[in-house]
Amino acid sequence: MPDRGPRGDRPRLREIFRAFLFVGAASFGGGVVAYQKILLTEKKPWFSVDEFKAMLAISQTMPGLNAVNIAVLAGDRLRGAVGALVAATALLLPGCLFVVGIGLLYLNDPGSAAATWFLVGVAAAATGLLASVTYRLAEGRLLRLNYAAIAVLTFALMSFSGLSLPEVLLIVAPIAIFLNRPGRAGETDAD
Amino acid sequence: MLIKLAGTFILLSVLAVGGGTAVLHEMQEVLLAEFGIGPDVFVKTYGIGQLAPGPNMTMVTLLGIQIAGAIGAVVAGLAFFVPSSVLCLCVGRIWSRIGETPWRRAVQNGFEPISIGLMGSGVYAVGKTALLGPITVALAILSFGLIMRGRANPMLVILGLGSLGGLLAYLLPLWR
Numbered sequence: 001m002p003d004r005g006p007r008g009d010r011p012r013l014r015e016i017f018r019a020f021l022f023v024g025a026a027s028f029g030g031g032v033v034a035y036q037k038i039l040l041t042e043k044k045p046w047f048s049v050d051e052f053k054a055m056l057a058i059s060q061t062m063p064g065l066n067a068v069n070i071a072v073l074a075g076d077r078l079r080g081a082v083g084a085l086v087a088a089t090a091l092l093l094p095g096c097l098f099v100v101g102i103g104l105l106y107l108n109d110p111g112s113a114a115a116t117w118f119l120v121g122v123a124a125a126a127t128g129l130l131a132s133v134t135y136r137l138a139e140g141r142l143l144r145l146n147y148a149a150i151a152v153l154t155f156a157l158m159s160f161s162g163l164s165l166p167e168v169l170l171i172v173a174p175i176a177i178f179l180n181r182p183g184r185a186g187e188t189d190a191d
Numbered sequence: 192m193l194i195k196l197a198g199t200f201i202l203l204s205v206l207a208v209g210g211g212t213a214v215l216h217e218m219q220e221v222l223l224a225e226f227g228i229g230p231d232v233f234v235k236t237y238g239i240g241q242l243a244p245g246p247n248m249t250m251v252t253l254l255g256i257q258i259a260g261a262i263g264a265v266v267a268g269l270a271f272f273v274p275s276s277v278l279c280l281c282v283g284r285i286w287s288r289i290g291e292t293p294w295r296r297a298v299q300n301g302f303e304p305i306s307i308g309l310m311g312s313g314v315y316a317v318g319k320t321a322l323l324g325p326i327t328v329a330l331a332i333l334s335f336g337l338i339m340r341g342r343a344n345p346m347l348v349i350l351g352l353g354s355l356g357g358l359l360a361y362l363l364p365l366w367r
Contacts, residue, residue: 028244068246102239104256125348128338135339
Protein backbone atom coordinates (compact mmCIF):
# COMPACT_ATOMS: atom_id res chain seq x y z
CA MET A 1 0.00 0.00 0.00
CA PRO A 2 2.58 2.67 0.85
CA ASP A 3 3.83 4.08 -2.39
CA ARG A 4 7.41 5.06 -3.00
CA GLY A 5 8.81 8.53 -3.13
CA PRO A 6 9.10 10.00 -6.59
CA ARG A 7 12.72 9.02 -6.90
CA GLY A 8 14.86 6.29 -5.42
CA ASP A 9 14.22 3.41 -3.07
CA ARG A 10 12.24 3.41 0.12
CA PRO A 11 14.37 4.99 2.83
CA ARG A 12 15.36 2.91 5.83
CA LEU A 13 13.53 3.38 9.11
CA ARG A 14 16.70 4.68 10.71
CA GLU A 15 16.92 7.38 8.07
CA ILE A 16 13.29 8.41 8.64
CA PHE A 17 13.89 8.51 12.39
CA ARG A 18 16.99 10.67 12.04
CA ALA A 19 15.32 13.09 9.62
CA PHE A 20 12.26 13.71 11.78
CA LEU A 21 14.34 13.82 14.97
CA PHE A 22 16.27 16.68 13.40
CA VAL A 23 13.08 18.61 12.58
CA GLY A 24 11.75 17.96 16.09
CA ALA A 25 14.96 19.27 17.65
CA ALA A 26 15.67 22.18 15.32
CA SER A 27 12.28 23.82 14.77
CA PHE A 28 12.05 26.42 17.51
CA GLY A 29 9.24 28.94 17.81
CA GLY A 30 6.64 27.06 15.79
CA GLY A 31 6.79 26.75 12.03
CA VAL A 32 7.41 23.00 12.23
CA VAL A 33 5.47 22.43 8.99
CA ALA A 34 7.82 24.75 7.08
CA TYR A 35 10.83 22.73 8.26
CA GLN A 36 9.06 19.52 7.24
CA LYS A 37 8.42 20.87 3.76
CA ILE A 38 12.12 21.63 3.30
CA LEU A 39 13.09 18.24 4.70
CA LEU A 40 10.64 16.12 2.71
CA THR A 41 10.80 17.90 -0.63
CA GLU A 42 14.28 19.43 -0.81
CA LYS A 43 16.79 17.80 1.54
CA LYS A 44 15.42 14.32 0.93
CA PRO A 45 14.08 13.18 -2.45
CA TRP A 46 11.05 11.63 -0.81
CA PHE A 47 8.10 13.73 -1.98
CA SER A 48 7.23 16.26 -4.67
CA VAL A 49 5.82 19.63 -3.59
CA ASP A 50 2.40 18.57 -4.87
CA GLU A 51 2.49 15.39 -2.82
CA PHE A 52 3.47 17.44 0.23
CA LYS A 53 0.59 19.86 -0.34
CA ALA A 54 -1.83 16.94 -0.60
CA MET A 55 -0.57 15.55 2.72
CA LEU A 56 -0.84 19.01 4.30
CA ALA A 57 -4.45 19.31 3.11
CA ILE A 58 -5.38 16.02 4.76
CA SER A 59 -3.47 17.03 7.91
CA GLN A 60 -5.45 20.25 8.12
CA THR A 61 -8.75 18.44 7.63
CA MET A 62 -8.11 15.89 10.34
CA PRO A 63 -7.92 16.65 14.07
CA GLY A 64 -4.50 16.71 15.71
CA LEU A 65 -1.42 18.83 15.19
CA ASN A 66 -0.67 19.45 11.52
CA ALA A 67 3.03 18.66 11.97
CA VAL A 68 2.30 15.34 13.68
CA ASN A 69 -0.27 14.40 11.04
CA ILE A 70 2.21 15.16 8.26
CA ALA A 71 4.81 12.97 9.96
CA VAL A 72 2.23 10.17 10.18
CA LEU A 73 1.19 10.46 6.52
CA ALA A 74 4.77 10.78 5.23
CA GLY A 75 6.03 7.92 7.38
CA ASP A 76 3.14 5.71 6.23
CA ARG A 77 3.83 6.39 2.57
CA LEU A 78 7.55 5.73 2.99
CA ARG A 79 7.46 2.64 5.21
CA GLY A 80 3.89 1.80 6.16
CA ALA A 81 2.43 2.00 9.68
CA VAL A 82 5.82 1.37 11.30
CA GLY A 83 7.23 4.28 9.32
CA ALA A 84 4.39 6.48 10.58
CA LEU A 85 5.09 5.47 14.19
CA VAL A 86 8.82 6.11 13.78
CA ALA A 87 8.33 9.51 12.11
CA ALA A 88 5.82 10.82 14.67
CA THR A 89 7.85 9.53 17.63
CA ALA A 90 11.05 11.11 16.33
CA LEU A 91 9.29 14.43 15.74
CA LEU A 92 7.89 14.60 19.29
CA LEU A 93 10.80 13.08 21.21
CA PRO A 94 13.08 16.15 21.52
CA GLY A 95 10.24 18.44 22.63
CA CYS A 96 8.94 15.91 25.18
CA LEU A 97 12.41 15.41 26.66
CA PHE A 98 12.95 19.17 26.83
CA VAL A 99 9.59 19.88 28.45
CA VAL A 100 9.93 17.07 30.98
CA GLY A 101 13.56 17.97 31.78
CA ILE A 102 12.96 21.68 32.25
CA GLY A 103 9.67 20.99 33.97
CA LEU A 104 11.25 18.70 36.56
CA LEU A 105 14.02 21.20 37.26
CA TYR A 106 11.41 23.88 37.74
CA LEU A 107 8.97 21.79 39.76
CA ASN A 108 11.78 20.76 42.11
CA ASP A 109 12.69 24.38 42.75
CA PRO A 110 9.42 26.31 42.52
CA GLY A 111 10.77 28.89 44.95
CA SER A 112 12.91 30.35 42.20
CA ALA A 113 11.12 33.65 41.65
CA ALA A 114 13.28 34.63 38.68
CA ALA A 115 12.31 31.48 36.76
CA THR A 116 8.66 32.03 37.59
CA TRP A 117 8.66 35.57 36.27
CA PHE A 118 10.62 34.56 33.20
CA LEU A 119 7.88 32.03 32.39
CA VAL A 120 5.19 34.64 33.03
CA GLY A 121 7.02 36.92 30.59
CA VAL A 122 7.27 34.11 28.06
CA ALA A 123 3.57 33.30 28.36
CA ALA A 124 2.67 36.97 27.89
CA ALA A 125 4.87 37.28 24.80
CA ALA A 126 3.50 33.97 23.51
CA THR A 127 -0.03 35.38 23.79
CA GLY A 128 0.98 38.07 21.31
CA LEU A 129 2.61 35.49 19.06
CA LEU A 130 -0.48 33.29 19.14
CA ALA A 131 -2.69 36.27 18.34
CA SER A 132 -0.54 37.17 15.34
CA VAL A 133 -0.53 33.58 14.06
CA THR A 134 -4.32 33.47 14.34
CA TYR A 135 -4.67 36.84 12.64
CA ARG A 136 -2.34 35.83 9.80
CA LEU A 137 -4.33 32.65 9.17
CA ALA A 138 -7.57 34.56 8.99
CA GLU A 139 -6.23 37.60 7.15
CA GLY A 140 -8.36 38.64 4.19
CA ARG A 141 -10.93 35.90 4.81
CA LEU A 142 -12.71 37.59 7.68
CA LEU A 143 -14.25 39.91 5.10
CA ARG A 144 -16.28 36.98 3.77
CA LEU A 145 -19.55 36.96 5.67
CA ASN A 146 -19.89 33.17 6.07
CA TYR A 147 -16.31 32.82 7.21
CA ALA A 148 -16.47 35.64 9.73
CA ALA A 149 -19.84 34.51 11.07
CA ILE A 150 -18.63 30.98 11.76
CA ALA A 151 -15.35 32.16 13.29
CA VAL A 152 -17.08 34.68 15.57
CA LEU A 153 -19.85 32.24 16.52
CA THR A 154 -17.27 29.58 17.41
CA PHE A 155 -15.19 32.04 19.41
CA ALA A 156 -18.19 33.37 21.31
CA LEU A 157 -19.67 29.94 22.11
CA MET A 158 -16.31 28.62 23.25
CA SER A 159 -15.30 31.64 25.32
CA PHE A 160 -18.52 32.84 26.86
CA SER A 161 -21.34 30.29 26.67
CA GLY A 162 -19.93 27.74 29.11
CA LEU A 163 -20.53 24.98 26.54
CA SER A 164 -17.78 22.37 26.24
CA LEU A 165 -15.75 21.91 23.06
CA PRO A 166 -17.68 18.83 21.88
CA GLU A 167 -20.97 20.70 22.26
CA VAL A 168 -19.61 23.72 20.40
CA LEU A 169 -18.37 21.52 17.54
CA LEU A 170 -21.72 19.70 17.33
CA ILE A 171 -23.37 23.07 16.82
CA VAL A 172 -20.97 24.79 14.44
CA ALA A 173 -19.49 21.93 12.36
CA PRO A 174 -22.71 20.92 10.55
CA ILE A 175 -23.48 24.57 9.80
CA ALA A 176 -19.96 25.24 8.53
CA ILE A 177 -19.77 22.13 6.32
CA PHE A 178 -23.25 22.80 4.96
CA LEU A 179 -22.27 26.36 4.02
CA ASN A 180 -19.17 25.01 2.25
CA ARG A 181 -20.82 21.97 0.66
CA PRO A 182 -19.57 20.97 -2.80
CA GLY A 183 -21.03 23.01 -5.61
CA ARG A 184 -21.27 26.19 -3.59
CA ALA A 185 -19.53 29.37 -4.67
CA GLY A 186 -16.60 30.34 -2.50
CA GLU A 187 -14.69 27.09 -2.76
CA THR A 188 -12.25 28.64 -5.17
CA ASP A 189 -9.69 29.60 -2.57
CA ALA A 190 -7.77 26.37 -3.07
CA ASP A 191 -4.11 26.86 -2.34
CA MET B 192 -7.11 8.70 38.00
CA LEU B 193 -4.97 7.45 35.12
CA ILE B 194 -8.04 6.32 33.22
CA LYS B 195 -9.65 9.70 33.73
CA LEU B 196 -6.41 11.35 32.60
CA ALA B 197 -6.28 9.18 29.48
CA GLY B 198 -9.95 9.82 28.70
CA THR B 199 -9.49 13.57 29.03
CA PHE B 200 -6.57 13.74 26.63
CA ILE B 201 -8.06 11.23 24.15
CA LEU B 202 -11.09 13.48 23.85
CA LEU B 203 -8.92 16.56 23.42
CA SER B 204 -6.89 14.69 20.79
CA VAL B 205 -9.78 13.86 18.50
CA LEU B 206 -11.36 17.29 18.98
CA ALA B 207 -8.21 19.26 18.11
CA VAL B 208 -9.61 20.65 14.87
CA GLY B 209 -6.94 22.87 13.39
CA GLY B 210 -4.21 21.97 15.87
CA GLY B 211 -3.34 22.28 19.54
CA THR B 212 -4.26 25.90 20.07
CA ALA B 213 -7.87 25.02 19.28
CA VAL B 214 -8.13 22.92 22.44
CA LEU B 215 -6.20 25.22 24.81
CA HIS B 216 -9.34 26.73 26.27
CA GLU B 217 -11.05 23.37 26.79
CA MET B 218 -7.82 21.89 28.20
CA GLN B 219 -7.45 24.68 30.73
CA GLU B 220 -11.06 24.34 31.91
CA VAL B 221 -11.11 20.55 32.08
CA LEU B 222 -7.76 20.31 33.88
CA LEU B 223 -8.99 22.80 36.47
CA ALA B 224 -12.33 21.08 36.97
CA GLU B 225 -11.09 17.48 36.96
CA PHE B 226 -7.54 17.65 38.29
CA GLY B 227 -7.23 20.96 40.11
CA ILE B 228 -4.57 22.36 37.76
CA GLY B 229 -4.92 26.10 38.32
CA PRO B 230 -4.55 28.76 35.64
CA ASP B 231 -1.14 29.93 36.96
CA VAL B 232 0.32 26.41 36.73
CA PHE B 233 -1.25 25.99 33.31
CA VAL B 234 0.24 29.22 32.00
CA LYS B 235 3.73 28.40 33.27
CA THR B 236 3.55 24.95 31.71
CA TYR B 237 2.39 26.61 28.51
CA GLY B 238 5.41 28.93 28.73
CA ILE B 239 7.77 25.95 29.00
CA GLY B 240 6.05 24.39 25.98
CA GLN B 241 6.67 27.58 24.01
CA LEU B 242 10.41 27.28 24.69
CA ALA B 243 10.57 23.64 23.59
CA PRO B 244 11.68 22.59 20.13
CA GLY B 245 9.16 20.93 17.83
CA PRO B 246 5.38 21.08 18.34
CA ASN B 247 4.57 23.14 21.43
CA MET B 248 1.87 20.76 22.58
CA THR B 249 4.52 18.41 23.94
CA MET B 250 3.66 20.36 27.09
CA VAL B 251 0.87 17.82 27.70
CA THR B 252 3.57 15.46 29.06
CA LEU B 253 4.47 18.06 31.69
CA LEU B 254 0.81 18.49 32.59
CA GLY B 255 0.66 14.70 32.96
CA ILE B 256 3.63 14.74 35.36
CA GLN B 257 1.96 17.31 37.56
CA ILE B 258 -1.20 15.21 37.70
CA ALA B 259 0.20 11.70 38.13
CA GLY B 260 3.99 11.70 38.03
CA ALA B 261 6.14 9.96 35.42
CA ILE B 262 3.40 7.53 34.42
CA GLY B 263 1.11 10.53 33.99
CA ALA B 264 3.50 11.99 31.42
CA VAL B 265 3.43 8.78 29.40
CA VAL B 266 -0.35 8.44 29.64
CA ALA B 267 -1.06 12.08 28.74
CA GLY B 268 1.44 12.02 25.85
CA LEU B 269 0.10 8.79 24.35
CA ALA B 270 -3.53 9.78 24.90
CA PHE B 271 -3.05 13.15 23.25
CA PHE B 272 -0.95 12.10 20.26
CA VAL B 273 -2.00 8.53 19.39
CA PRO B 274 -5.76 8.80 18.68
CA SER B 275 -5.57 11.70 16.23
CA SER B 276 -2.54 10.07 14.56
CA VAL B 277 -4.28 6.73 14.10
CA LEU B 278 -7.32 8.52 12.73
CA CYS B 279 -5.15 10.48 10.32
CA LEU B 280 -3.31 7.33 9.23
CA CYS B 281 -6.55 5.51 8.41
CA VAL B 282 -8.18 8.45 6.68
CA GLY B 283 -4.96 9.20 4.78
CA ARG B 284 -4.95 5.67 3.39
CA ILE B 285 -8.59 5.82 2.41
CA TRP B 286 -8.02 9.15 0.71
CA SER B 287 -5.01 7.99 -1.23
CA ARG B 288 -7.16 5.12 -2.54
CA ILE B 289 -10.29 7.05 -3.51
CA GLY B 290 -8.48 10.22 -4.51
CA GLU B 291 -9.47 13.82 -3.87
CA THR B 292 -13.18 14.41 -3.35
CA PRO B 293 -15.10 17.68 -3.25
CA TRP B 294 -16.29 16.73 0.24
CA ARG B 295 -12.77 16.73 1.68
CA ARG B 296 -12.46 20.30 0.40
CA ALA B 297 -15.86 21.11 1.93
CA VAL B 298 -14.81 19.74 5.31
CA GLN B 299 -11.47 21.57 5.20
CA ASN B 300 -13.12 24.85 4.16
CA GLY B 301 -15.79 24.44 6.82
CA PHE B 302 -13.31 23.65 9.59
CA GLU B 303 -11.05 26.56 8.73
CA PRO B 304 -13.16 29.37 10.26
CA ILE B 305 -14.05 27.04 13.15
CA SER B 306 -10.39 26.54 13.96
CA ILE B 307 -9.84 30.31 13.70
CA GLY B 308 -12.64 30.83 16.23
CA LEU B 309 -11.21 28.12 18.50
CA MET B 310 -7.71 29.56 18.23
CA GLY B 311 -9.15 32.95 19.10
CA SER B 312 -10.67 31.50 22.25
CA GLY B 313 -7.31 29.82 22.97
CA VAL B 314 -5.61 33.23 22.77
CA TYR B 315 -8.34 34.67 24.99
CA ALA B 316 -7.99 31.86 27.55
CA VAL B 317 -4.21 32.12 27.78
CA GLY B 318 -4.31 35.92 27.68
CA LYS B 319 -6.85 36.08 30.51
CA THR B 320 -4.39 34.24 32.74
CA ALA B 321 -1.05 35.42 31.38
CA LEU B 322 -1.83 39.13 31.16
CA LEU B 323 -1.79 40.40 34.70
CA GLY B 324 -1.23 44.11 34.29
CA PRO B 325 0.59 46.85 32.35
CA ILE B 326 3.91 45.02 31.88
CA THR B 327 2.50 41.73 30.61
CA VAL B 328 -0.06 43.50 28.39
CA ALA B 329 2.74 45.62 26.90
CA LEU B 330 4.79 42.47 26.26
CA ALA B 331 1.93 40.82 24.40
CA ILE B 332 1.29 43.92 22.26
CA LEU B 333 5.01 44.27 21.54
CA SER B 334 5.40 40.64 20.47
CA PHE B 335 2.23 40.87 18.34
CA GLY B 336 3.63 43.97 16.64
CA LEU B 337 7.13 42.58 16.12
CA ILE B 338 5.85 39.40 14.54
CA MET B 339 3.21 41.12 12.40
CA ARG B 340 5.76 43.61 11.10
CA GLY B 341 8.03 41.15 9.44
CA ARG B 342 10.55 38.45 9.62
CA ALA B 343 11.43 38.58 13.32
CA ASN B 344 12.30 35.08 14.56
CA PRO B 345 9.42 34.12 16.90
CA MET B 346 11.76 32.24 19.21
CA LEU B 347 14.04 35.25 19.70
CA VAL B 348 11.02 37.51 20.25
CA ILE B 349 9.68 35.18 22.94
CA LEU B 350 13.04 34.68 24.63
CA GLY B 351 13.94 38.37 24.50
CA LEU B 352 10.59 39.72 25.62
CA GLY B 353 10.24 36.90 28.14
CA SER B 354 13.53 37.81 29.83
CA LEU B 355 12.85 41.54 29.69
CA GLY B 356 9.30 41.16 30.95
CA GLY B 357 10.27 38.68 33.62
CA LEU B 358 12.90 41.07 34.93
CA LEU B 359 10.50 44.03 34.93
CA ALA B 360 7.76 42.01 36.59
CA TYR B 361 10.23 40.87 39.22
CA LEU B 362 11.49 44.39 39.91
CA LEU B 363 8.17 46.20 39.65
CA PRO B 364 5.65 43.83 41.25
CA LEU B 365 2.87 46.41 41.26
CA TRP B 366 2.97 46.79 37.47
CA ARG B 367 2.87 43.14 36.47
